[in-house]
Amino acid sequence: MEPPTPPPVILRREPKNLVADAPLRFWAAYQEPSAPHPALTAKHRPDYTRVNPADELLWTAMVSSDAVNLGNAIDLMFETGWTDGLPVVPPTEDRVKLFVDYTGRDPGELIAELPPLGGKATVERIAVNAVMAGCLPEYMPVIITAIQAMMDDRFNLRGVMCSTGIHTPLVVVSGPIVKELDINGGYNCFGAGWRANATIGRAVKLALVNLGGAIPGETNKATFGHPGAYTYCVAEDQGINPWEPLHTDIGLEASDSAVTVFPAEAPHNIMYHAKNSRDFLTVLADTMCTLGNVQMYVMGDTFVVIGPEHAKFLSEDGWRKADIRQFLFEHARKPVRALRHGGPPQGDADRGHFWPRFVDANDDDQMVPVVRAPDRIHIMVAGGSGGPHSAYLPGWGSRRVTLKIDQP
Amino acid sequence: MVSAPGADLQARLSDMGLLSPIDPEAYSKWRPAPRLETIHGKVGGFLGNRKANASLLLQGVKELLNKDFELRDGIAVDKYVYSRPAADDIIDDLASQCDFVVTCIAD
Numbered sequence: 001m002e003p004p005t006p007p008p009v010i011l012r013r014e015p016k017n018l019v020a021d022a023p024l025r026f027w028a029a030y031q032e033p034s035a036p037h038p039a040l041t042a043k044h045r046p047d048y049t050r051v052n053p054a055d056e057l058l059w060t061a062m063v064s065s066d067a068v069n070l071g072n073a074i075d076l077m078f079e080t081g082w083t084d085g086l087p088v089v090p091p092t093e094d095r096v097k098l099f100v101d102y103t104g105r106d107p108g109e110l111i112a113e114l115p116p117l118g119g120k121a122t123v124e125r126i127a128v129n130a131v132m133a134g135c136l137p138e139y140m141p142v143i144i145t146a147i148q149a150m151m152d153d154r155f156n157l158r159g160v161m162c163s164t165g166i167h168t169p170l171v172v173v174s175g176p177i178v179k180e181l182d183i184n185g186g187y188n189c190f191g192a193g194w195r196a197n198a199t200i201g202r203a204v205k206l207a208l209v210n211l212g213g214a215i216p217g218e219t220n221k222a223t224f225g226h227p228g229a230y231t232y233c234v235a236e237d238q239g240i241n242p243w244e245p246l247h248t249d250i251g252l253e254a255s256d257s258a259v260t261v262f263p264a265e266a267p268h269n270i271m272y273h274a275k276n277s278r279d280f281l282t283v284l285a286d287t288m289c290t291l292g293n294v295q296m297y298v299m300g301d302t303f304v305v306i307g308p309e310h311a312k313f314l315s316e317d318g319w320r321k322a323d324i325r326q327f328l329f330e331h332a333r334k335p336v337r338a339l340r341h342g343g344p345p346q347g348d349a350d351r352g353h354f355w356p357r358f359v360d361a362n363d364d365d366q367m368v369p370v371v372r373a374p375d376r377i378h379i380m381v382a383g384g385s386g387g388p389h390s391a392y393l394p395g396w397g398s399r400r401v402t403l404k405i406d407q408p
Numbered sequence: 409m410v411s412a413p414g415a416d417l418q419a420r421l422s423d424m425g426l427l428s429p430i431d432p433e434a435y436s437k438w439r440p441a442p443r444l445e446t447i448h449g450k451v452g453g454f455l456g457n458r459k460a461n462a463s464l465l466l467q468g469v470k471e472l473l474n475k476d477f478e479l480r481d482g483i484a485v486d487k488y489v490y491s492r493p494a495a496d497d498i499i500d501d502l503a504s505q506c507d508f509v510v511t512c513i514a515d
Contacts, residue, residue: 069424073426094425156492158491211430213434221513344460
């Protein structure tokens, strides 16, 4: 039976109920009280029933003062060029203060001078961008840590934000904080539908433009840009991960919470239906070393997201992450002969400049790996169960950086 | 284009009780270098980004300027890494030897 059309959401004068009631009333249209719709009880569904004080402030302002002011404020943000092209939550002083207070830090504390223009990203200014993105105050430690991580020289944030390439910073959150903040690492984890993913990623991107001055078409010369330039944040789902969390790669404890940043292209799907570990990894390796992949010429780090089905049979076959890295390093390769057809125009003499020293760029038969060493291949587990999919995220030539999150 | 808030904009923000998401100084501290009255007979620097197409473009510009303005000298140099800023020693060398510097973006 087709579900009936849900009732319209009507703004009422009880502000605290607005956020909580809208989705509930949507589903209540065709559910029995004793049998809630599966979407409301699914493992990864956000808890819309919780009303955050910061949201209550917004709704109170919207209902109790007037919607005209709210509209004017949103319009002003468009007029100044301070949005990503979508409406933002107006950064009112009281709402920003809630975000700063949550961090326990001084509002004027300098977190970073963001390139290319060197804008000073203080705690308060980061909070302003986080409010605009639609965040909750609890997301602030993740956002601040992501900004700090991107300032690591190995990440080369200036180059990342100004290049003609198609990459954009990806934020990966791992550890216990994933559950605490309900950051999605399951079904549709790179897609829409989760407030934490959508707004944490968006806050980082707004800060990079508003504070860093990476302005599309001006200082940001991306040929195409990237859908992830709006938001690009995902969690590693430890509940489905048979291996140690991503952040333990750099020596953090599994019990820590961490942010990893990486300049990534869009996820490229790897479909594999059978359960042969070597066959799967061969398919994955082949996807990683295409002639158009910028990494075949400039190296850097690269990122593999293994879906839960693939992770399960790899683990049951005894493959550790180190084994997978080694296999991919040895098999994601192209001969020098083939690589002469692609890449930068420097000519053959300079073509092998970034390749590992063991590759003789003058020998057509030499095999060139996608990265310089196995530990430049980063592996995380995410995605929904049941689908025979994994994903490959080509990089841009710089490095992944991971930092522990200091929670207040 | 992102705007740095002028007095009028700042007043509108205050009226609405809003805070600015930018660092205004970041947008005001970058200015064009002082203009020379003429580049005739001057020493020009040509800073490339270590990409082949940038070298071609700068070489063409250098030849044109030499022809039209009879430069006393033209010093061409590349950044060490195309995705990073020019190193201080390169900037210092150009600053000490040149009256003006031309650079470009080319991939």
